[in-house]
Amino acid sequence: MDRCYQPEIETMPVEEIKKLQSERLVKQVAHVFANVPYYRHLMEEKGLTPADIHGVEDLHKLPFTCKQDLRDTYPYGLFAVPMDDVVRLHASSGTTGKQIVVGYTQHDLDIWDEIAARQLVAVGGSKHDMVHVSYGYGLFTGGFGLHGGAQRLGATAIPVSSGNTKRQITILRDFGSTILCCTPSYAAFIGETLHDMGLGPEDISLKAGIFGAEAWTEEMRRDIEAKLGIKAYDVYGLTEIMGPCVSYECSAQTGMHVNEDHFIVEVIDPDTGKVLPEGERGELVFTCITKEAFPLLRYRTRDIGIISRKPCPCGRTFIKMSKPMGRTDDMLIIRGVNVFPSQIEGVLMERGYSSNYQIVVNRVNNTDTLDVYVEILPDQFSDTVRGVSAAEHELEEALKSLLGIVAIVHLVAPKSIERSTGKAVRVIDKRKLHD
Amino acid sequence: MMVKQISIFVENRAGQLLKVTDVLAAHQINMRALSLADTRDFGILRLIVDDADKAATALTEAGFVYSITPVLAVIIPDEPGSFSHILHVLADGGINIEYTYAFLSQSSDHACMIFRVENAEKATEVLQANGVELAMQQELYRQ
Ligand SMILES: [Zn+2]
Numbered sequence: 001m002d003r004c005y006q007p008e009i010e011t012m013p014v015e016e017i018k019k020l021q022s023e024r025l026v027k028q029v030a031h032v033f034a035n036v037p038y039y040r041h042l043m044e045e046k047g048l049t050p051a052d053i054h055g056v057e058d059l060h061k062l063p064f065t066c067k068q069d070l071r072d073t074y075p076y077g078l079f080a081v082p083m084d085d086v087v088r089l090h091a092s093s094g095t096t097g098k099q100i101v102v103g104y105t106q107h108d109l110d111i112w113d114e115i116a117a118r119q120l121v122a123v124g125g126s127k128h129d130m131v132h133v134s135y136g137y138g139l140f141t142g143g144f145g146l147h148g149g150a151q152r153l154g155a156t157a158i159p160v161s162s163g164n165t166k167r168q169i170t171i172l173r174d175f176g177s178t179i180l181c182c183t184p185s186y187a188a189f190i191g192e193t194l195h196d197m198g199l200g201p202e203d204i205s206l207k208a209g210i211f212g213a214e215a216w217t218e219e220m221r222r223d224i225e226a227k228l229g230i231k232a233y234d235v236y237g238l239t240e241i242m243g244p245c246v247s248y249e250c251s252a253q254t255g256m257h258v259n260e261d262h263f264i265v266e267v268i269d270p271d272t273g274k275v276l277p278e279g280e281r282g283e284l285v286f287t288c289i290t291k292e293a294f295p296l297l298r299y300r301t302r303d304i305g306i307i308s309r310k311p312c313p314c315g316r317t318f319i320k321m322s323k324p325m326g327r328t329d330d331m332l333i334i335r336g337v338n339v340f341p342s343q344i345e346g347v348l349m350e351r352g353y354s355s356n357y358q359i360v361v362n363r364v365n366n367t368d369t370l371d372v373y374v375e376i377l378p379d380q381f382s383d384t385v386r387g388v389s390a391a392e393h394e395l396e397e398a399l400k401s402l403l404g405i406v407a408i409v410h411l412v413a414p415k416s417i418e419r420s421t422g423k424a425v426r427v428i429d430k431r432k433l434h435d
Numbered sequence: 436m437m438v439k440q441i442s443i444f445v446e447n448r449a450g451q452l453l454k455v456t457d458v459l460a461a462h463q464i465n466m467r468a469l470s471l472a473d474t475r476d477f478g479i480l481r482l483i484v485d486d487a488d489k490a491a492t493a494l495t496e497a498g499f500v501y502s503i504t505p506v507l508a509v510i511i512p513d514e515p516g517s518f519s520h521i522l523h524v525l526a527d528g529g530i531n532i533e534y535t536y537a538f539l540s541q542s543s544d545h546a547c548m549i550f551r552v553e554n555a556e557k558a559t560e561v562l563q564a565n566g567v568e569l570a571m572q573q574e575l576y577r578q
Pocket residue numbers: 250251252257312313314315316
């Protein structure tokens with residue numbers, strides 16, 4: 001069993017969690033209905049008033065909130081408290097379109113610190129730790145989240161921010177950092193730089209890392225753990241909901257516990273909006289049930305994941321979510337089956353194939369076809385046709401067992417896959433040309 | 436007694452073979468034997484060249500995927516039944532042949548065949564024990 005920051009909450013019986021969520025949801029809906037005209041209008045359109053929401057069982061009746069709603073109400077249209085009560089703003093630019101802005105009351109920030117402290121304790125942290133935060137500080141929520149958690153815990157926060165890797169290493173060594181917080185790719189880069197400087201894990205005091213804000217694989221986790229001599233943990237969060245630590249990984253390293261006393265998670269079919277049972281893959285949707293300033297209801301994250309309430313060896317009872325497996329924007333429907341390019345990429349990566357691949361979907365005689373082109377690497381090349389065909393066949397079998405549909409794999413010459421700005425074009429859906 | 440063969444992965448598209456031969460020509464590398472095994476999607480171009488190491492460097496620079504495989508260059512006297520004799524010797528010795536192809540010999544009294552077998556060392560022993568002559572890389576280019 002792990003040590004918990006707030007064991008009375010983190011290991012609460014599931015029935016009590018549901019009860020707490022129901023009470024808080026009812027209050028939150030009333031708060032939002034009274035204070036956010038945009039939501040009141042959305043609810044009225046569905047013929048709903050707060051009186052229709054009696055608990056979590058009624059959650060599905062509420063309207064979804066999408067990124068577009070945030071853009072339409074920019075900047076302050078979804079704020080539920082007067083600006084006088086807002087003590088902090090953060091913003092997220094997103095790769096496309098207008099930025100969005102979110103606000104926090106002091107109470108919101110207190111909760112954020114609390115859930116970040118839970119994450120730190122879950123990775124073995126205590127007041128004795130030196131928490132090295134290499135996420136960017138600024139409008140981005142990355143830096144402030146774990147910074148606040150470290151202070152709340154009574155540990156020492158080191159606000160290094162991102163960049164200047166040699167300096168990061170100097171600080172790691174001189175200040176005796178024990179927990180590193182940054183993106184997984186930056187952690188890998190720090191590990192490489194350490195190695196290039198002729199140093200290794202024995203030259204630093206790190207014992208754990210909390211890495212989030214981008215997709216990473218289990219292979220990458222093992223690689224970072226070896227390079228830095230630490231345990232590497234995943235963390236999930238998004239600006240719209242709070243920032244990092246909406247859900248947090250424990251010692252089991254098999255998914256992240258959602259802070260269910262503050263957020264309700266659902267998984268829906270991204271096409272129909274229907275709520276899916278636990279264990280099914282779909283779009284993650286979050287509802288904030290304690291947030292005051294920017295309380296989103298049923299926010300569609302466009303992240304694809306699975307949730308599960310299987311008992312966790314750590315002792316926490318909060319539901320667990322998988323690492324996001326892709327984005328709904330990337331989802332392909334092939335012969336009626338939802339396929340995410342990230343699933344195919346996972347199969348290729350596990351087997352040591354190149355990340356230069358291309359997925360081609362087409363429609364031949366009214367049937368969808370799926371072809372996967374992968375650039376061959378020297379290791380995969382044997383000098384017989386039989387050997388190359390066997391490698392293709394092995395990949396086809398692996399894809400079939402994962403996706404449940406047949407994919408044809410073609411190993412192709414290096415650099416033969418068309419690239420845009422240096423990166424291979426991942427998906428070509430030729431069906432769209434016929435529509 | 437082994438000869439270095441270079442096997443190059445080529446896509447079954449127009450101009451792919453030409454890309455390989457252009458790279459070799461640009462580095463003044465001579466080809467002496469060539470065989471292409473192909474499928475609908477890809478092919479494997481197998482070459483014996485005068486300088487396998489130089490060819491390997493050039494191919495790496497040009498971004499090709501290739502492997503270097505030891506193969507046997509077997510001298511076949513220019514008389515009826517000699518090729519058949521060699522196949523018998525290998526079969527009797529329990530050697531499986533993966534593939535074989537002809538070498539462009541400049542001699543008129545014998546031909547030369549390239550053999551890729553599962554166990555090249557054992558094949559060498561078996562062939563030599565039966566009086567079959569093998570050629571070495573440098574001999575292939577003596578002329
Ligand atoms: Zn756990």
